[in-house]
Each structure stands twice: as C-alpha cells, then as structure tokens.
Amino acid sequence: MKKTQCLPQRLALAVSMAFTATGIYAQTDATYPTIPLLGVQDVTVGCKQHIQNYHNDVKQLEQTKNNTSWFAMWDKFNAKQQDFMGPVEILSQVSPDATLRQHAEDCIVEYTKFTTDLYQNEIIYQKFKQSAPRDAIDTKFKQDNLESFEDTGVGLSTEKKVQLKNILEQLTQLSQEYDRNVRENKTKLEFTADQLKGLPESYITNLKKNAAGHYLLGFEYPEYNPFMQLADDDQARQKYYYEFTRRGTEKNLAILKNIMDLRYQMAQIFGYPSYADWATKNRMAKDSKTVNQFLANVKNFVTPLQQQTLDQLQAFKAKTLNIPLSDAKIQPWSTSYWGEKYRKANYQVDQEQLRQYFPTEASQAWLLAITSHLYGMRFEQAQVPVWQKEVRYFNVFDAKTNQFLGGLYIDPFPREGKYGHAAVWPIYGSSTLTKRTPIAVLVTNFNRKGLNADELETFVHEFGHAMHNILSKTRYVGQAGTSVERDFVEAPSQMYEEWAKNLQPLSQLSHYCSPACPTVDQALVTRLNAAKNYGASIQYARQTLYAQYDMSIHAADALQKDPMTVWKNMETQTSLGYMDGTEFPGQFGHLVSGYGAGYYGYMWSQVIALDMLSAYKGNLMDSQVGQRYRQTILSQGSQKPATELIKDFLKRPTNNTAFYQEIGGQRLK
Secondary structure (H helix, E strand, O other): EEEEOHHHHHOOOOOOOOOOOOOOOOOOOOOOOOOOOHHHHHHHHHHHHHHHHHHHHHHHHHOOOHHHHHHHHHHHHHHHHHHHHHHHHHHHHHOHHHHHHHHHHHHHHHHHHHHHHOOHHHHHHHHHHHOOOOOOHHHHHHHHHHHHHHHHHOOOOHHHHHHHHHHHHHHHHHHHHHHHHHHHHOOOOEEOOOOOOOOOHHOOOOOOOOOOOEEEEEEHHHHHHHHHHHHOOHHHHHHHHHHHHOOOHHHHHHHHHHHHHHHHHHHHHHOOOHHHHHHOOOOOOOOOHHHHHHHHHHHHHHHHHHHHHHHHHHHHHHHHHHOHHHOOOOOOHHHHHHHHHHHHHHHHOOHHHHHOOOOOHHHHHHHHHHHHHHEEEEEEEEOOOOOOOOEEEEEEOOOOOOOOOEEEEEEEOOOOOOOOOEEEEEEEEOOOOOOOEEEEEEEOOOOOOOOOHHHHHHHHHHHHHHHHHOOOOOOOHHHOOOOOOOOOHHHHHHHHHHOOOOOHHOOOHHHOOOOOOOOOHHHHHHHHHHHHOHHHHHHHHHHHHHHHHHHHHHHOOOOOOOHHHHHHHHHHHOOOOOOOOOHHHHOHHHHOOOOOOOOOOOHHHOOOOOOHHHHHHHOOOHHHHHHHHHHOHHHHHOOHHHHHHHHHHHHHOOHHHHHHHHOOOOOOO
C-alpha cells in the first residue's frame, strides 16, 4: 500500500442469493469532485504558484487571533494543499508522459521544502499548543499535529533545523530516484522458444520478439511471475531471477546507503540511538526492542516449518526428475516453480488455469458487488477525464441514504513508466466539517484476461485500502482514511483478503462472467486453501527476513553497515541461501517509500487482521457485521488510536492465536 506523503507525520489493499450487478456499471449524470488532469505547464507553473499561496496562507494563520476555530482553519488549509498535491503525487507515478512525471517529482521536492518550513514554524506550533479541544476527536487531532511539528524539529536549534530540512529534502529526492530507477528500467531479456517451455500459449502469444526471433521479457509482474512459476528451464529461471533482483541497478544500492545514513543522522538530531527507535515511537509497537522481539518470536516459530516444507519440495523434485536427493536442492529461483508443481500434483491447483475462474473484468464487477453488499454502498461508473484510456472511475454512494461518499479510480493494467506494483493513493481525504468527500486511486498491473488466486487476493487487499479511504467519515482531513498508525494500516486490507479465499463470496464470482466462466465450488476452495497453507511457512519466513533486514539497516550501527553486505549475510543464513550477484535491496521499494523501519507492520497488522475475522463467525457476507466494521474501523480513520478501534470492533483486546495458526498452515477454511 502506498500513502500520499503530504504531511510530515507521514514522513517517516455461500451467499444464499446471487448479488445483482444493477447500478454497478450504470452511468451517472451527476457531477462530483474528480482529479484534475494536470499538464506539464499546470505542474511547473502551478507548483510555484500554489506553494507561494501556501506561504501566504501561513502568514494569515500566524496572525489569526481566533483560537476557538483553529482546528477548522487548519483543516481547511490541509485540504487546500491536498487539492493540488494529491493529483501531482499520483501523476508522478502513473502518467504516461515521462516529462510530466519528472516535473511532478520536482514539484514534490519543492513541496517537501515548504512542509518542512511549515512544521518548523514555532508560531503555528504555539497556536496548536494553545488550542482548546472540544472533545476526544479534537484532543487526538491536536496531539497528532503536535507530534508532526515535533518530529519535524520545531523545538530544535536554528542550526539543527537547517540540518534536518536538508536531510528531509535529500530523502525525498533519493526516494524518487530509487523508485524511478526501478519503474523506468526498460531492459528486455532474450529467451528462446525452448526456454519458454512450460508456459501457456496465451502467455507466449502476447510477447514481443526481436529480429533473431527471440522472445523479449521485461520486469513487469504479469511477465515475471508466470515465468518463475511455469518455465521448465531451470537456467532460464535463474537468469530471470538474477536480473529481476538487479533491476534497480547498482545505483540503488548507493542510494539506499545514503538514505540509511541520512535517517541515522536525523535520529541523532532528535536524540534517538537509531532511526528504528525514532520511527516506531508513535506506532503501536512504540519502540524497536518490541519490534525485534516480535520478529524473533515469529522467526523461531516459522524457521523449522519452512525447512520442513523445503525438505518436502526437495524430495518431490528428486522423485519427479528421478535424481538423487542430494542433487535436488531447492534454489531461490526455483521455489515458485517447484511449489507450483507440488500444488498441481498434491492439490490439483494450477494458478494459470485459475484465470478462467477469475476473468479480470468479472473479478472487478464481483468485488464491487460484494463490497456493496457488505458495507451498504453502491458504485456507479462515470465517464470523466482520465490520464490513460484504460483507467476507470466510479462514484460511490451509500445504498440506504443515496449520499455521495467519494470517488474511486482503478488503473488496472501495466504500461511503460507506470508504478509497477499494486497500491492505493488517497488523493483527497474526507472532512465532515467541510463536507469534503474522499477520492482514492487503486493501481494494479494485472493480466488483462484473468487473475490467478494470488492476484485476486492482491486485488481484494488493495480494494480494502481504497474502502478505508472512501468510507472514512472523519471530522478532519488530517485524520482521514489510512492516516492510522503504520503498523495498523495494513490490517483492514489483510482482513479483507479472506473474501478472496472463502467459498461464500467466491461462489458468486461466476455471476459476473461474460462469456460464462466456471463456478468456484467447495472442492476448489478447499484445494486452494490447502495449497496456500502449504506454502505459508516459506512466505512468512521471507516476510520475517525482509522485516529483520529493514530493522537491521536502521539500527544504531547503521553508519557502519553496507546494505548489500547486510543482506547477503542475512540471506545466506536462511534455508534457501543467497545467490551470488543478486541485489535484492536495490529494488525493495518499501524501504524508501514510507515503510523504512516499518516493514514489520505487515506481520504486526496481520495478527490484528486475522483476529478481527472472528467477529464474522464464519459468515463473511454478514452485512450487519460489515456495517458495524464500517462504522467502528473504516469510518474512523485515525480519530482514535488503533488499540481503541480494535476494542470497539472486537469488544476485547486483540490476540495472536489465529496468526500462529496461519503461519503453521493450520487455518483450513
């Protein structure tokens, strides 16, 4: 999940009746707020003008005497910034125009300078300190903003303020360069027809060839993932794996080291021993010690389970190829391939065949429908200006009151220069105070014909983030949607993944297929979940490695560490080991774009997500529970701490029972 980083506090996706698609794709004539399509001049000239206007607004805020309306004035100011910077942020990632993307990135750098000045403004800080909250929401809003000012150095000396400002500006530029090196890598690898054996004809026919008749493959996930799962040629998979990990180029290793050092310097400015300690202080975990202990516990639990799974795969490989067990070691580039082979043999699960069950368009219609049913809403597709012809836009309404809730853009398919993963950008946040409605952009890179089970789960996950934004009904923009603690933000989306794995909602997907597609039945769901449970230990072991690596390079000895050396040493100690020459840290975008010293949050929030599922008591389409979840979690944004939100929904504190069952592959549903 990707978050718009407009504020310093964010420095740092069997039903008894068939759902009807009525209204989902209906055209609507009503006009609602949408994202303006900015051109190059809009961004270059507009950026300077808007930032100058923001500076003028700050001067007016400094002079205001009416502290009783301070929160409202601040909220209006936040919204004004979002109105321009929200569109700039998303266009920097998805615009087909490379020049526009570059100018948008430049604008974000200039905006970072402005926000640093703003949150180092002692006059504005004192306005907040002197403000009088009316209730608990105001109190939380005040505290959140005070923390933002303090985290940007409002209390520092003049010299340290300047130092911090320079660091924040450099971090923004380095993050952009790192992402750009991955996103805009146009390298194409050559493979012969023999090297593509095992891949379906539908995959091969979409590939381009060079003059020699060799197939050309790039680094888009719809090309890479099927190849790694299905290509029989082990050396070809090794080659692709090697190049894929290096797609950020060695430049990104130097950038990552620079980011590590700057973050360490920033922590030192604030008197913290490490960036990890500084970054976790306002999260659920509170400190790096708690995070490291959590990750150590998970590692101790999952490591022997992963080894058991790899031993099974090795034995399966030896039997399949009729080779000695000692010659059948599972390599990092072969886990997906042999895992897929094992699932086909033991669970009759073929990820490519699943695309006929989950056609891309039908999957979208189904997802809109089950979400509508669960949360009491409806989607109406509307024709609005979009940055690329395949982008869709939907107005979202409350089903009972017909109240307009917000707007959703879906940018579904890969293209050159586009953000390469799946993520949601909250462009505009909600504010009941000003009747402001949210807009979210969901970006994916899916196969146009159909999804496999993992991709469907990704779609549902990201849709969960979009709903967290659109169903937000917060008083203030600054507390809208996914502004919650970083180690809670994934929980709503991770919980929603269950709807992509359960018969009750899945059995309805075929109703949206045209032409007809097979219906998901209990036997298939059982096989899918058994297959997924089988690979859970490998997945969680890998996630633990990523999180521990993240914490390690942001520890107190960060200055003495080389990011590639740390990664090589850590991966070498795992059951799969390290492949010489690979450079995973150079393309691990989470490290530089909001999840630095925060990647642990994916597993931390998974504990919460799996526990929250218990409220449905096995009936995932219980709209009464869905409505209660909408009101207690999704609509609240960060108006309350995450621990209170969880208690409001579960009526108790969370526990980790379901999480460890999941890791151990014991959660059969």
